[in-house]
Amino acid sequence: MKAVILAGGLGKRLKPLTNDRPKPMIEVLNVPIIEWQLKWFKKHNIKEIIICVGYLKENIIDYLGSGNKLGINIGYIVEDNPLGTGGALKNTSSLLNSSTDEGFFMTNGDILTNINPHKLCGEKISSIAVVPLRSPYGVVNIDNESNVIGFDEKPEIPDKWINAGVYYFTNEVFEYLPDNGNIEVTALPAMANDQKLKGMRFNDNFWRSIDSHKDIDEAAKELQSSKLV
Numbered sequence: 001m002k003a004v005i006l007a008g009g010l011g012k013r014l015k016p017l018t019n020d021r022p023k024p025m026i027e028v029l030n031v032p033i034i035e036w037q038l039k040w041f042k043k044h045n046i047k048e049i050i051i052c053v054g055y056l057k058e059n060i061i062d063y064l065g066s067g068n069k070l071g072i073n074i075g076y077i078v079e080d081n082p083l084g085t086g087g088a089l090k091n092t093s094s095l096l097n098s099s100t101d102e103g104f105f106m107t108n109g110d111i112l113t114n115i116n117p118h119k120l121c122g123e124k125i126s127s128i129a130v131v132p133l134r135s136p137y138g139v140v141n142i143d144n145e146s147n148v149i150g151f152d153e154k155p156e157i158p159d160k161w162i163n164a165g166v167y168y169f170t171n172e173v174f175e176y177l178p179d180n181g182n183i184e185v186t187a188l189p190a191m192a193n194d195q196k197l198k199g200m201r202f203n204d205n206f207w208r209s210i211d212s213h214k215d216i217d218e219a220a221k222e223l224q225s226s227k228l229v
Contacts, residue, residue, distance in 0.1 A: 001102060002095075003046050003117075005037055006088050007109035008054025008079045013212055022056045024109035025063065026210065029220050033210060034060060036112055038070055044117055046105060047072040050095055052088040054079035083180045086187050090177040108165035112219055113207040114226065120168035120200050126191060127168045127198040130161035131207045161199065164207055172196065 011023030018026070024034035034051070041049060049067065053060050053076055067074035077091050089106065096104050103126070105117045120127040139152040163184065176187035176196075191197040206226040208219040 001046055001104060002048040002050060003041050003105040003107070004050045004052065004089060004092055004096070005034060005107055005109050006052050006085055007034060007060055008052050008057070008082070008088055009109065010055050010082070011110075014210070017213070018055075020056070021059050022053070022109075023210070025056075025059050026216065028112065028210070028216055029223055032063065033112060034064070034109060035070070037107060037109070038064070038067070038072060038074075040113065041105070041117070042070065042072055046117065048075075049073065050075045050077060050092050052077045052079055052091065054082060054088075084178070084182040086178040086183040087180045089183065090174065090179065093174050093177075096171070096174075103168055103170040106167045106169060108209075110210045111165045111207070112210065112223065113164065113166060113205060115164065115166055115202050115205045115207065117166060117168065119202075120166070123198065124170060125198055126170050126173055126196060127200050128188070129164040129166040129202055130199045131164045131202050131205065132156040132158075133160035133162050161201065164202065165209060 007022060007024040009023055011018035014023060014026060025032045028036065038049060049072055051060065051074060057078060061076060064074055075095060079088055079091065083091065103121060115129055120129060134156050135154050137154065139155055140148060141150045141152065143149050173187065176190050177183070178186045188197065206222060208215060208222060210216060210219060
């Protein structure tokens, strides 16, 4: 089975780190995000990887090459102009869309996780991994008499789930992809409306999206505490 990593974004919120490197090449514990991702896929015996590159693409291609040093096979799809997540994925159709029933995995190039991707493909339908929403703020607990009784630092919010940026897609997804645009506002809502998309809950996994400078430090601490390093 193959996997796609979307690694062509500009990473504007991580400037100046992304002035001279694409976002997936930002290091967490001295290892680029995209290398963490490749090792994660390999751990789950997914060794055929397609990387969609764009902004400062040479950094990724020169660093990873064919993937031989990591024991995997890497192919590249070059995005000359930003096409959004949907357009980028659509560009891979020649390498992924076939007559077989086998689907493929996809992840955004800023995700660190230990989710088992194979849990997404138990049925012949596309699936999206969802993880509990974590409050960006500490929560103050107050009783009925306005007494402060405790504090929760950035707790998870029960019954609220967010897109983890990890997917299993059947080849049917290509019928929904735009030429230019993000799957989050185009393909995914359309697939959900047609009952073509499952949401698979992951409660007790390490997951972190690297969206800010603070996320880099917090991800490093969580990686160490989760015993993934």
